[in-house]
Amino acid sequence: MHGHGYTQPVKQPPxxxxxxxxxxxxxxxxxxxxGFLTWTMPLRLAIVTxxxxxxxxxxxxLAVDIVSVVLLGSEPGDEIHTAGGWTGLGLLLGTLVVVIAYYLSADVRHFHQLRYGGFAPHPAPAPAPSYGYPQPPAPYPAAPLAPMPGHPIPAPAPHAPAVPPPPASAPVPAPPPRRPAPARIDQVRAELDELSDYLRRQDGGHEGGR
Structure with a gap:
C-alpha cells in the first residue's frame, strides 16, 4: 500500500x-x-507576498511618482511657483505617507502569519476501516440520545435499601423418643389375658359337646 507521502517543509521566515x-x-x-523612491517599498512587498x-x-x-516628477520638472526655476508644481509635490508627499503606513502594516502582518499561522498542526486523517480486524474504541463516549418531543424523560428508579439477611438460628435438637407409659403395657397385658381365657373357654365348650 502507498503511504500519504511526505509533506513539504514550510519555509522559515527570516x-x-x-x-x-x-x-x-x-x-x-x-x-x-x-518621495522619489517611494516605489521601492511596494516593490519589495510585492516580491515578498x-x-x-x-x-x-x-x-x-510608480505611475504617481512619474507624474509627480514630470509636474515638478515643468517648473521654470528652482522654486515651485505654478499649480502644476504644487500638485506634483502634493502627490509625491501624500503618496509617501500612505505607502509607508501600508508597507509597514502589510509586511508585519505577512511575516507574522508566516511565522505563527503556517505551523498549525493538521489533524491526521481517519484510517479507512479494515474488514476482518477489530476496530479501536472511539476516543470519546457517545452522546446520549435526546428525548423525542412530547415524551417525558423517565426518572431513574430509586434504589431499594439493602435488607440484611436474617441471622442464622441455632439448630433445634430433636426430642428423644418417648417410652410407652407403664399403664399402657398393663392394659395390653390384661386384654391378652382376657383373650386367652376366652379362647380356653371356647375350647372347653367344644370338647364337652363331643
Missing part, C-alpha cells in the same frame, strides 16, 4: 532583526529621497 532592518532601510531611503494587490499597488505608486 530573523526578526533582519526584517526590522529592511523596513527601516526602505522607509529611510524613501524619506531621504523626498506575491499578491496581485501588492503588484497593482507597486504599478500605481
Amino acid at each position: 530573523p526578526t532583526g533582519w526584517l526590522v532592518f529592511l523596513r527601516v532601510l526602505f522607509v529611510t531611503l524613501s524619506i531621504l529621497s523626498l 506575491r499578491k496581485p494587490l501588492d503588484w497593482g499597488l507597486f504599478a500605481a505608486v
